[in-house]
Amino acid sequence: MRKKRFVLLTGNRGFFGQTREAWVSMDVGKMVRAFEREGLKPEVMPFHAVVNGAVSVRDAVVFYTFSQKPNRRQYIIDAIRFLDDGTNFIVPRYDLLLCHENKGYQELFKRRLGVESLAASYFSSADDLSGYPVEFPVVLKSADTSNGKGVFLVRDEAELMRRIRGLERQSLGTRLDLFRRKHLRRKKRYPAYPDYDNRTDYVQYREYALKERNFILQEYVPDLTWDWRVQAMAGKYYVIRRRTFKNDFRASGTKLHEFSREADPALLDFADGIFRKMDAPFLSMDIGARGRGYCLFEFQALHFGVNSVINSPGYHSRDGSAWRFTETRSEIETEIATGLVRYLDGLGPDPG
Ligand SMILES: Nc1ncnc2c1ncn2[C@@H]1O[C@H](COP(=O)(O)OP(=O)(O)OP(=O)(O)O)[C@@H](O)[C@H]1O
Ligand SMILES: [Mg+2]
Known part of the structure; x- marks a missing residue:
């Protein structure tokens, strides 16, 4: 894989998301230098150059940014679909691009990969619900929102209809x-x-x-007072525990974060299992406790929030059959470059 041409696709004005917020770019120069230290020579180019034929990309590893803006999201999807022609190795793969900011496709993709998950259904209209028995309470999520904004706990059918109408x-x-x-x-x-x-x-x-807005109905996991954001960076796992608001079942959007030096090995095993099935260098997972095990609420393979990485006192990684925590401060551009290289090299056992 290292012998292939390596193309790094940026958005407009060299944008490569994200850092502090979705609109703040990483330092692409720093990322390029980090790749060079790993022995890779990235060719940096914007999407529009590929789309309009100014450069031809074949037989290359293609690593790309994302944008939350609907028009640019569509542009990126078009460009990546075009490049996904059998000669290029797209990272992360096209399906994972479609999963981004689309909780509906996430459910389909999980089903295809056999990722064990919460029971869920996906609809484009309230009319289609008849014929599908819904067990209440249930979690309604509009397919395309984030920060917990389109996520509701719904107790009965009347409330469900009201909430769906509220999305229209x-x-x-x-x-x-x-x-x-x-x-x-x-x-x-x-x-x-x-x-x-x-x-x-x-x-x-x-x-x-x-x-209308597409939405999913997801099995409700009751009585959670926190969830975990587990950020996988090709073998390194950064873990944040996020507390829910009082009187709210959602942990996202709260700023009540704790970095976990100690994490349940079963949580890390669960996250690691999903990460390996998804086949991506990076994966951000929102995970809850369920019975004696864990469950996945949602995931993102690109353009994820990076605070879990840069503010963390360190990361967890596999150490034989156990897990160990390594104290360190991480810089996002370096972690992206070294993580991608570990992934391309086939994920060595110890990222240390
Ligand atoms: N099925 C569920 N049962 C119980 N709690 C849930 C369920 N799904 C989500 N939650 C809670 O609601 C929060 C928001 O859900 P989710 O992560 O799917 O939405 P989001 O809007 O994409 O959030 P963000 O963008 O902040 O990650 C989760 O972090 C979790 O605390
Ligand atoms: Mg979430």
Whole structure:
């Protein structure tokens, strides 16, 4: 893998996310120097150069940034799909790009990989729910939000419908248009469509114009007072315990973080098992305790928050059949470069 050409794809103005926030780039120069110290020579280029044929990328390892902005997200998806042509080695792979900020596809992908998980279903509309028995309470998550904003604990069917309706949006323009179609429209006729009638057309258009949000329903794990963010960096595991707010089941969005020098080996084994199935250099996992074991709430293979790495007093790694904690301060650009190289080299047993 090291012999291949190595391409590093950035966003606009050399952006490579992320550091403090989703809009703050890493230092790409520093990352390049860290790769060079590992013996790799990255060719740094923006997505648009690949998309518009200014450079041709074949037989290369392709490592890329992500963007939370919807248009750039789509642009990146297009570019990576284009490059995923069988000659390039895409890191992280295309499926993991689709999983990002898409809790719906995450559920499908977990199912395909056989990652044991919480029971979950994925829908694009409240109408589709009939025929699928829902056990309450259940966790409703809009597919595309983060920071716990689209995550709700729902106790019964009426509340579920209310919450789903709350995710739907009808712009003022559409509402006015619907009013016009309903009340102000002359009777129309289409010779080719003799069944046409204004009222039916209005009802069908109303359904078509409604801006819905895709959502998942995920089995609820009761009575948690914290969850873990486990950040895997190719064999190194950084662990944060995040406490939930009082009277809220969610731990994300709280700033109540503790770095764990001591972590349950079973938690690390669980995280390690998922990490290996996903086949990526980096994986951020939100994990909860469930019965005597653990469960995965969601994951991200790129553009994850990096505070767990840079503020941590160290990381856990495998030491034979046990785990050990190494005290160290980590710099994100170096961890990305060395982690990627460990991954490309086939994940050696000790990242030490
Ligand atoms: N099925 C569940 N049962 C119990 N608690 C859950 C469940 N799913 C999520 N939670 C809690 O809600 C929090 C937010 O859920 P999740 O991580 O899926 O959403 P998010 O909006 O992507 O959050 P973030 O972007 O901050 O990671 C989790 O950290 C966890 O504390
Ligand atoms: Mg989360």
